[in-house]
Amino acid sequence: MNSKKLILYSSVFAIQGLSNAVIPVLPELAGEGNASPAISSLLYSGYFVGALLTLLPFGILADRIGNLRVVGLGITLTVVSGLFISFSDNLWILGISRFVEGLGCGAFFPAAFSMLAEWKDSQQSLGEFNFLLNAGLASGVFFSGMLAELGIKTAISIFTLLAGFSFALLLRESRELISPDNSGRKKEKPGVSNSREISREEPETSVSFKPRKYLERIGQAFFENGFWKLWGISVFLYGATGLLTSNYADYSAGFLTKPELGLAISASYLAAMLSSLAAGRIRAKNKNIVKAGIILAATGILFSLKMPLLAFFLIGAGGGAAVIGLIAAVSRINSSGVAMGLFNTGIYTGLGLIPIFGSLFIGPLGYETVFLGSALVLLTILLVKFE
Template sequence: MNSRKFLLYPSVFAIQGLSNAVIPILPELAGNGSASPAVSSLLYSGYFIGALLTLIPFGILADRIGNLKVAGLGITLTFISGIFISYSDNLWVLGISRFVEGVGCGAFFPAAYSMISGWKNSQRSLGEFNFLLNAGLAAGVFLSGMLAEIGIKTAINIFSLLAGFSFALLIWESRSLISFENSGRKKVNSGASRNREISGKKSGDLMSYNPGKYLEKTGETFFEDGFWKLWGISVILYGATGLLTSNYADYSAGFLTKPELGLAISASYVAAMLSSLAAGRTRLKNKNIVRAGIILTAAGILLSLKAPLLAFFLIGAGGGTAVIGLIAAVSRISSSGIAMGLFNTGIYAGLGMIPIFGSLFIGPLGYETVFLGSALVLLMILGLKLE
């Protein structure tokens, strides 16, 4: 196996598993079951806000210093935040740790996607990567719900250990970089054909770094070949799923146990695993893959009021399908760290901001009305013309 795969694949599983292990126990983490929906949503969204604020800067940094170093920073921050979440019950520490965990995510994903785009059979590798991504999400939420009676943070502890394993793999893989820097020789970064790491020149390159140039490049990418449409779809699609997921523990408290909640939500990630592999091998046009994902997600949200297991399965299938079409469309425009970071801000803008914004309407309107409204907004974007 490609040594970078051996690092990225278990790492994405651990990173996503840790991020999702908090979902079934959000009310307990936020205030022993007595917290308001806004507090639970804020704790949930802290992770995504951290990612949102750092995806583009770390995408730029990956282009400057190399994908492996930036992805490694993401792994390191995930491990550190996992330790604090495991051992602290202070709400401020938990909130800051979730934010730092999100920063780690912001470092990891642009570099990882840029790295994968430079491999042979990159589309198949993308499907495998997203399979493990969703496997981690599924395992995190499922184990958290199933093991909550043993200990409220049992699943968090497990994934913190797995993040530690990834950190150990990172140290092993980093030996090549250390050897390279000491020798003063050039080394091609296998994860991205556009990136170089040249010993002895980095200090000068970084000193001549022009932020304005990268801001201009980011703006050009955003408006290039309909990139903004893909970004907007990501915000709405994943914001709608985040709004439902972050509030479903409170909404379903009267009719679902913790294990049942964990099973229902984990079904979405099992579906995303399967749909990611299927979408990665389909010959459909990207726009049709994206539209199929939107329809499945909207149907799942509508069914969430009556059939949680089926609903989350459809939501996961929709998200897993859509992300393959969206990333494939983005990579046709550009596979640079900047482009991948910018695209991922759409996903995390939705996941980070819409649950907070949407939760403000739950008090006056109720859960059902807010959920149904998000499904209708999703169906409205089907009329958006994609190339």
């Protein structure tokens, strides 16, 4: 396997595993005296706030100094934050570390997607990458719960070590990271590079920074060839599934036990892993892959009222397939760090804001009406024309 691909694959598994390893032990991390929902939510949300704030800035930075360097920054921040979470019980340090961990995510993903999009086997590589992404999420939750009796931070420490392994792999590329002439995009091994590199701009090495110039680039990327449509689809797709997931524990309290709920949610990760691989290997148009993912996700939301296990499996399958089609479509328009940062911001905007907004309607309308409404919104996205 190409060394850079190995770095990306091992890193995404460790980064996502570490991000989810805290979820089953949030009350214990908050401390018995501080174990309020607010404290636990702050520890949980710190990661996503850090990521949301930095996905676009780090995408810009990747275009300036090179993708591999920014990937390396993301891995480094992940290792540092994981060490502090593993060895500290101070609530302030834990909160700041979760935020720094989110910064690592914000640095890693735009640069990683930009690298993957430039390779000849980009669609297959994106499928494999998303498979490992969901495998990391599932493993983080699973092993954190299973190993909690050995110590509440056992799984956190394990995924920190795995991130350290990725950091060690990165050090093997230290010559490329140090060289001012290398962007992290060039000199790939045979079979990995893409001819689109030839027409790409070299990363900027000057220290000057012109905000107006980058605002213009961001605006140009957003409105370029229907990019904004893909961004909007990602917001509504992952927002609708996030709305269901964030409220399903309360909705299902009367008919699902905690182990049954955990099994159902785990099924979504498993389905996303499988659909990512399938979407990465099939010969189909990107828009058809995205539409199939939307239909699966909307169907899953409808089934959530009666059959939760099947529902989450379909939701995971839809989200896993759709993200491959969306990223491939984005890369055809613009595979720069700015574009990938913008795209990932759409996903995190959906996951972070739509569940909050949608929850406001649960009181007056009820869970079932809100869930059904979100499924109908998803189905209307099928009317959007994009290539």
